[in-house]
Amino acid sequence: MQVETRSGLKVIAIVEALKGFISFAVVLGIYAFPSKDLRQLAELLVQHFHLNPVHPISEMLIDLSRRVPQLNMSLLMMIAVLYTVVRWIEAYGLWNEFRWTEWLALISCAIYIPFEIYAAINHPSKVSITLLIINLGIIAYIARTLYSKPESNFAAQN
Incomplete structure (x- = not known):
């Protein structure tokens, strides 16, 4: 892992x-x-x-x-x-x-999800659906990575 x-x-x-x-x-x-x-x-x-x-x-x-x-x-x-x-x-x-950038990546990917869902529903195309799937995959991957790591002191990580 x-x-x-x-x-x-x-x-x-x-x-x-x-x-x-x-x-x-x-x-x-x-x-x-x-x-x-x-x-x-x-x-x-x-x-x-x-x-x-x-x-x-x-x-x-x-x-x-x-x-x-x-x-x-x-x-x-x-x-x-x-x-x-x-x-x-x-x-x-x-x-x-760095754990804080994993959180930053998770949040910055999640921000786009409502817009990508809107685009996939209202203007369905291979591009809009592919972007939505990739973004959801990245979010799932980073979330799994974050939750599989033991909690640690922020200062000790960096």
């Missing part, structure tokens, strides 16, 4: 780090194209990564960028930087098996 727990947490840590890198790429994109509107930025991202513009994820990104009013790019960049830092802290903590 211990080796399985470590490897599972490391996989989740890698995923969280990747989410941080993607968010950081968004920050760089906002910084590199400050005069562009969000729609142009979304279309540039789709084009740069050679994504199919009619693929559901690409369409969702472009559609979302059309619906969002032109925001203060500095605010958007600060939010993306904060998200990046949180993802990297979570990845570091999961990699090193």
Whole structure:
């Protein structure tokens, strides 16, 4: 169980780090194209990564960028930087098996469940259902990991 727990947490840590890198790429994109509107930025991202513009994820990104009013790019960049830092802290903590980051991961995954259920019911697609299943699996895995560890002093863990 211990080796399985470590490897599972490391996989989740890698995923969280990747989410941080993607968010950081968004920050760089906002910084590199400050005069562009969000729609142009979304279309540039789709084009740069050679994504199919009619693929559901690409369409969702472009559609979302059309619906969002032109925001203060500095605010958007600060939010993306904060998200990046949180993802990297979570990845570091999961990699090193800090119990508090396991709780952070559990809570941060659980926050998305109501939205993913809504999307799976109202806009069912392979992507929405797959994301819901993966997120529920991660929550179950982290919960099992948390509850299988004996309680210990927070300071002694770190």
